[in-house]
Amino acid sequence: MSNFIQTLNDAWQRTNSLLCVGLDPEPSKFPGALAGRADAIFDFCREIVDATAPYASSFKPQIAYFAAHRAEDQLEHLIAHVHAHHPGLPVILDAKRGDIGSTAEQYAREAFERYQADAVTVNPYMGFDSIEPYLQHEGKGVIVLCRTSNAGGSDLQFLETGGRPLYQVVAQLAADRWNASGQLGLVVGATFPKEIEVVRGIVGEMPLLIPGIGAQGGDVQATVSAGRTANGTGMLINSSRAIIYAGKDEDFAQAAAKAAMETRDRINAFR
Amino acid sequence: MSNFIQTLNDAWQRTNSLLCVGLDPEPSKFPGALAGRADAIFDFCREIVDATAPYASSFKPQIAYFAAHRAEDQLEHLIAHVHAHHPGLPVILDAKRGDIGSTAEQYAREAFERYQADAVTVNPYMGFDSIEPYLQHEGKGVIVLCRTSNAGGSDLQFLETGGRPLYQVVAQLAADRWNASGQLGLVVGATFPKEIEVVRGIVGEMPLLIPGIGAQGGDVQATVSAGRTANGTGMLINSSRAIIYAGKDEDFAQAAAKAAMETRDRINAFR
Numbered sequence: 001m002s003n004f005i006q007t008l009n010d011a012w013q014r015t016n017s018l019l020c021v022g023l024d025p026e027p028s029k030f031p032g033a034l035a036g037r038a039d040a041i042f043d044f045c046r047e048i049v050d051a052t053a054p055y056a057s058s059f060k061p062q063i064a065y066f067a068a069h070r071a072e073d074q075l076e077h078l079i080a081h082v083h084a085h086h087p088g089l090p091v092i093l094d095a096k097r098g099d100i101g102s103t104a105e106q107y108a109r110e111a112f113e114r115y116q117a118d119a120v121t122v123n124p125y126m127g128f129d130s131i132e133p134y135l136q137h138e139g140k141g142v143i144v145l146c147r148t149s150n151a152g153g154s155d156l157q158f159l160e161t162g163g164r165p166l167y168q169v170v171a172q173l174a175a176d177r178w179n180a181s182g183q184l185g186l187v188v189g190a191t192f193p194k195e196i197e198v199v200r201g202i203v204g205e206m207p208l209l210i211p212g213i214g215a216q217g218g219d220v221q222a223t224v225s226a227g228r229t230a231n232g233t234g235m236l237i238n239s240s241r242a243i244i245y246a247g248k249d250e251d252f253a254q255a256a257a258k259a260a261m262e263t264r265d266r267i268n269a270f271r
Numbered sequence: 272m273s274n275f276i277q278t279l280n281d282a283w284q285r286t287n288s289l290l291c292v293g294l295d296p297e298p299s300k301f302p303g304a305l306a307g308r309a310d311a312i313f314d315f316c317r318e319i320v321d322a323t324a325p326y327a328s329s330f331k332p333q334i335a336y337f338a339a340h341r342a343e344d345q346l347e348h349l350i351a352h353v354h355a356h357h358p359g360l361p362v363i364l365d366a367k368r369g370d371i372g373s374t375a376e377q378y379a380r381e382a383f384e385r386y387q388a389d390a391v392t393v394n395p396y397m398g399f400d401s402i403e404p405y406l407q408h409e410g411k412g413v414i415v416l417c418r419t420s421n422a423g424g425s426d427l428q429f430l431e432t433g434g435r436p437l438y439q440v441v442a443q444l445a446a447d448r449w450n451a452s453g454q455l456g457l458v459v460g461a462t463f464p465k466e467i468e469v470v471r472g473i474v475g476e477m478p479l480l481i482p483g484i485g486a487q488g489g490d491v492q493a494t495v496s497a498g499r500t501a502n503g504t505g506m507l508i509n510s511s512r513a514i515i516y517a518g519k520d521e522d523f524a525q526a527a528a529k530a531a532m533e534t535r536d537r538i539n540a541f542r
Binding site for chain 1: 431
């Protein structure tokens with residue numbers, strides 16, 4: 001049984017990279033050579049994965065982009081490809097699921113048995129019993145939304161409760177009560193570096209998945225300073241569109257590799 | 272272009288039923304005659320739908336139960352079957368999605384274009400810009416989690432902010448700021464009838480999807496009294512397991528029909 005947290009720590013050390021490459025495939029943005037191929041989504045993502053793997057410590061496919069195109073089978077193949085060809089680089093299925101226990105069991109089966117993901121993102125709005133079924137899958141990672149990178153994230157997450165904003169309460173619950181099995185991580189957007197710092201203070205060494213440094217404009221230096229742990233790791237810093245669509249033509253994979261390398265280096269400059 | 276809210280109001284009047292039959296198919300609970308069939312999930316649900324349609328005003332398939340078994344195609348066929356054979360009974364895809372705008376666009380496409388659902392459930396934790404892309408699909412319904420029926424629902428939803436619990440703030444946001452297009456509904460669990468009453472007071476005539484009266488044990492009389500609108504409708508009262516698993520043998524569809532009829536009548540006794 002693989003252990004997500006251990007695999008992730010090993011990957012951070014071995015690859016000397018905190019970069020998580022986000023896989024949000026949109027066929028309308030693919031280079032012309034892929035147009036019309038039956039497995040274009042798989043082919044595009046596989047080329048991105050193979051080209052960027054030397055500069056990444058994890059991959060994060062976003063399931064909506066596959067589901068909107070009836071491409072669940074291509075997502076299965078893609079994750080199997082990562083495991084077969086890039087062992088030791090964990091795959092986080094970005095699904096942001098959240099439902100009552102009996103339904104959460106089904107979602108956990110989807111993520112961990114069907115897709116063989118190493119970790120999955122989940123939503124905390126329905127509370128701990130909506131998160132617990134994922135933790136029954138020994139060694140798998142469960143990454144809970146805490147402070148998201150979108151503007152609307154403040155609508156609820158910034159509401160004050162008990163003298164502090166809701167997202168800090170979620171971080172505290174995750175740290176104090178929900179993480180007995182040591183499988184949790186948190187999502188904290190790079191658009192709010194000061195908030196990353198507060199969350200890091202609450203959760204100790206817990207891994208933070210940090211979207212928002214690419215197309216969403218987050219500041220790399222501020223993010224790394226705010227989120228790193230004592231050994232200079234602790235973060236899955238995600239970039240999706242800025243890497244996978246760095247090039248638009250036949251050279252898209254090389255362009256993605258270059259963007260991944262540069263992003264890794266920008267992150268490492270501040271570790 | 273069908274309009275969910277209008278279709279729902281028409282269905283409540285025409286069928287004289289507030290019952291929403293939840294479709295949570297678990298192959299391990301199917302009668303023996305279905306075992307081993309390639310399309311067992313579709314076959315089971317289709318029989319349930321055809322048997323219970325005379326007593327229901329809507330159907331709610333829960334996508335996790337299909338996704339865990341690679342049965343997305345069966346879900347597509349099932350929703351197409353409802354539209355073809357039971358026109359005027361809206362289908363709510365229970366998916367509880369929640370993500371940033373660009374990803375929400377993909378989930379909206381999944382729900383409304385791929386599955387042809389009339390409405391979808393969504394999670395409010397990421398705020399209004401995570402809900403807005405669904406509203407771009409004219410006439411479709413968007414049902415936002417407010418107060419959920421599980422025990423852990425209180426972990427966040429009952430936190431006090433601005434002098435009242437978070438779920439009431441969500442109801443107020445939905446009523447005052449998120450519903451300009453008139454497409455919204457809210458999920459409020461039947462396990463908390465007093466809270467249904469408070470939410471009804473905040474949101475006026477907005478439809479409430481109310482799970483929890485069946486296997487989860489909510490009180491029908493208290494639920495109906497708390498949630499009805501002036502004309503005795505306004506609620507999609509959902510029962511899943513107590514109806515679809517009412518029988519275990521060959522007669523499962525008749526048993527489901529009987530359970531659906533009795534549930535409709537119990538509800539109507541208090542309208």
